[in-house]
């Protein structure tokens with residue numbers, strides 16, 4: 071089985087306000103098509119780990135492989151390109167560009183990638199929005215829709231470049247149980263039908279139980 | 294190209310969602326550029342007018358025969374006295390004529406020179422204007438009216454007549470307006486001249502000459518070259534002055550030296566004759582630029598401020614863009630392009646406002662004795678100031694946007710996302 075993501079002996083230190091080790095020798099891997107959840111007490115370092123895995127945080131020790139390619143040590147521009155092409159990220163707080171329409175928000179990463187024509191990108195974006203049952207809002211401004219709707223738009227945006235892996239930091243944290251179930255089902259479908267890999271941080275035990283594997287964290291370590 | 298359109302589209306959306314801030318920033322630039330255009334147009338217009346007062350009618354090189362004592366006195370030619378000191382008292386200039394020797398060939402020679410726009414002859418002579426018992430001192434200059442007008446804007450100083458009118462009448466005179474007033478003469482009247490030889494000659498007034506300098510207008514009159522030669526009883530090769538206009542005024546110094554050496558005449562260049570004018574012009578230009586640059590720097594600070602504020606507001610957007618794969622450079626370009634767009638829009642508006650105001654100033658009445666043909670304020674509509682203005686607007690806003698944009702480039706998305 072091809073490894074989509076592999077972390078080897080990752081350590082993370084915060085130097086301010088005092089020296090503090092947030093991650094301690096984290097090693098694990100995710101296979102293609104696997105749906106993995108991370109659980110653990112608040113403050114145990116889940117988000118910190120996710121920022122490193124998503125290549126946004128480069129200040130760590132250890133090695134990170136994505137698609138069996140060493141990511142550690144690449145320049146910021148290379149990482150930006152890599153993120154754009156291979157990683158879809160869903161934040162805990164639905165981050166959208168508030169002045170752009172839903173459609174534009176979804177299209178933007180694909181435009182940046184620049185592999186497809188404007189029409190193709192628009193078509194794809196509508197498809198992804200349909201997948202999340204939010205396509206009828208496509209031309210609304212992002213600041214004018216509800217929190218749950220924003221969350222789904224953010225997921226559609228994460229999918230637009232057909233990434234290798236989707237990472238989510240409590241992507242259902244702000245959703246009611248109905249919408250949370252909906253998002254879970256979409257993730258499950260993507261992993262099963264499109265062989266997409268997923269790594270999701272969650273506090274929701276029910277949610278985690280339904281995933282392929284749970285990584286339990288405590289005090290910066292995997293337990 | 295596609296990349297650029299994406300960046301531009303993002304900055305456009307940012308700007309359009311903050312119309313108020315954007316317009317305030319743009320108005321700052323508009324104000325600066327507008328003031329620059331108005332100042333420069335008006336100042337250089339004024340410079341042109343003042344230069345016109347002296348420089349345009351002054352020949353770049355003035356050739357004449359100066360009466361001065363000969364440097365080679367007989368004593369120094371005598372070889373027996375070679376090694377001794379000569380003391381000669383009261384050397385007097387030798388009686389020579391004012392006429393330039395071989396003037397016509399010199400003029401022909403100069404007119405074939407590529408650097409020369411034109412070289413024209415003049416004949417100057419003293420006269421008395423007589424009207425009844427009054428006798429007024431006067432100077433009559435014989436000219437080629439059309440050539441004078443072409444090279445030295447002679448027509449600007451004629452009231453009630455034309456260069457053509459003078460040319461057509463060999464018995465015509467353009468009488469100095471001061472002299473005309475003293476003798477209360479009108480156009481069409483005749484004026485009696487007493488020539489240096491004691492003859493009397495009667496000429497018809499075909500117009501008045503007004504330079505704006507009272508002392509000149511009291512004595513100076515113009516007639517045709519042939520008329521002046523006739524007054525003096527001389528033939529066609531009697532010429533006292535040659536006025537040369539060059540294509541490039543900066544050549545006047547070397548040219549005048551060469552001419553005076555080659556033809557053994559006195560040749561004065563315009564820089565020597567009117568050095569102080571250059572200084573005045575450059576100081577006025579300096580003031581205009583200093584004021585405009587100050588205004589633009591103020592506008593630049595406005596843009597810097599607004600963009601800085603915007604970047605704080607847009608922290609989240611910057612984090613999202615970076616998280617979804619936009620590079621720091623992309624983010625920097627988004628903000629720089631916003632600054633430059635503000636600069637461009639503000640600048641173009643400034644050009645328009647500057648142009649409209651200049652037009653307005655141009656139509657305000659401005660009467661001056663010095664330039665009888667000028668009726669409104671002088672404004673220079675040189676397109677170069679508009680080019681400089683817009684370039685200036687874009688460059689200054691670029692720099693105003695550059696620092697905040699660099700800050701945006703360096704923002705760490707993790708810090709922003711964690712901060713939520």
Ligand SMILES: Nc1ncnc2c1ncn2[C@@H]1O[C@H](COP(=O)(O)OP(=O)(O)OP(=O)(O)O)[C@@H](O)[C@H]1O
Nearest residue numbers: 084086087092111112113114115116117118119711
């Ligand atoms: N910028 C920082 N500087 C110093 N310490 C930090 C910083 N960010 C996080 N930490 C510390 O690192 C530890 C891990 O934080 P992290 O945000 O990863 O926790 P988490 O597991 O995501 O918690 P939660 O479930 O509440 O989101 C915490 O103890 C936190 O105090």
Ligand SMILES: [Mg+2]
Nearest residue numbers: 116117118239
């Ligand atoms: Mg967290």
